[in-house]
Amino acid sequence: MKTKLFYILSYIILCVVTSAGQGYNENYRLLSSGDITADKNFYLLTLIDKTPEVKTALVNNHVLTHHLNNKLGILKAHVTDTCSYPGSLLNDFFWEKDSSLLLKELNSVYLKNKEPFDKMINEHLRPSGYYQRFADLSNEVLLTNAWHQCFYGMDYIINQYGLGKKMRYPHIDSVSYVVNSRSYRVVLKDIMASLDEISADLDVFYKPSMAIAMQLMQANDRNEPARLEPLEHGINRPAIEQIRKTDWKKYKYATIVLPGAGPSIEIPLSHEGKIHCDVAARRYLAGDAPFIITSGGYCYPFQSPYNEAVEMKKYLMEKYNIPASAIIVEPHARHTTTNIRNAVRLIIRYGIPTDMPSLFATSMSQTKYAAADSFDARNLRELGYLPYRNKKQLSNHTIAFYPVIDCLHMDPYDPLDP
Incomplete structure (x- = not known):
């Protein structure tokens, strides 16, 4: 009975410790993917690439794999198809229409793989400070919010630097080129071909959209974060x-x-x-x-x-x-x-x-x-x-x-x- 009570109390304590309240740790050292702009905008995704157990759980999910294959197929099709304007090339890489379904599936992946996800959250996401406003949330909710920020961030970049939409601060942050010009349309087609050539490296469901977002920032000489x-x-x-x-x-x-x-x-x-x-x-x-x-x-x-x-x-x-x-x-x-x-x-x-x-x-x-x-x-x-x-x-x-x-x-x- 004492042993059983010990394990119950230990579990309760563990849930409290790993669920909420932990935030920035001054001794934490940020990890790097080699792309500082991507790290600052999408630190969750940098961590996933550095956490094999979490990455494997995402790669092995059939819903997420189907999503990935669909995006890679669209990417490959754009290399040779007649689409040339930003809307026709980029609209399929937005998250907005898919985010609710994906967040539900991602939460399911988390619940089935709590140990490696919680380890990543507690040892990296929380102490990094990048998600400090979520520090009082449970790991499950914190992760959902972090995913949402990643999806929104990619959509924002594609809207601004792909479609030329005037977003938050257009006077200083907007696209550098006329997005419907022939030269920029050529750039977009070349981005598709370049990414298709490295499609084997785009091995997690979010990577095609993220790669496009980063390429669009690069095309506009927008590496200010780095x-x-x-x-x-x-x-x-x-x-x-x-x-x-x-x-x-x-x-x-x-x-x-x-x-x-x-x-x-x-x-x-x-x-x-x-x-x-x-x-x-x-x-x-x-x-x-x-x-x-x-x-x-x-x-x-x-x-x-x-x-x-x-x-x-x-x-x-x-x-x-x-x-x-x-x-x-x-x-x-x-x-x-x-x-x-x-x-x-x-x-x-x-x-x-x-x-x-x-x-x-x-x-x-x-x-x-x-x-x-x-x-x-x-x-x-x-x-x-x-x-x-x-x-x-x-x-x-x-x-x-x-x-x-x-x-x-x-x-x-x-x-x-x-």
């Missing part, structure tokens, strides 16, 4: 080494978050961006915080060769002699919302204290914008949460805030900065 990565081994290495030696008790704020301001013409740094830098430099030189986080991507003008965060770092070093070890570069953010979100991501992942406030330092106009309730509403609308807590405007140029761990969660609505 640029300058890995940050910790490159441009941010001096700062990370300094973080380990920092006496945080000497400072009131952990970091100064410096957002970019994209120029309207092709120059490295706009006048407004220089004002932002001047404000942040004054706070740093006054001893408010030991680090400045420059935040901004390759945004303005469209397909700019200049990175806002990198150019701001150069300006700070050249004009104010601020050392590289005091500047953390966040080179992916494309909007004020993600300036803060992405800065918080680095604060958390680099081990900077999260119980200390940080400063958002910028121009008076942007400070007013970010301090307003309407900015909170925009964050809730676009991100689904506030990437800060206890936000408080201190002056015409600064706002104090505390980090929020939900910022680690990847965003399928923003493939250039997920």
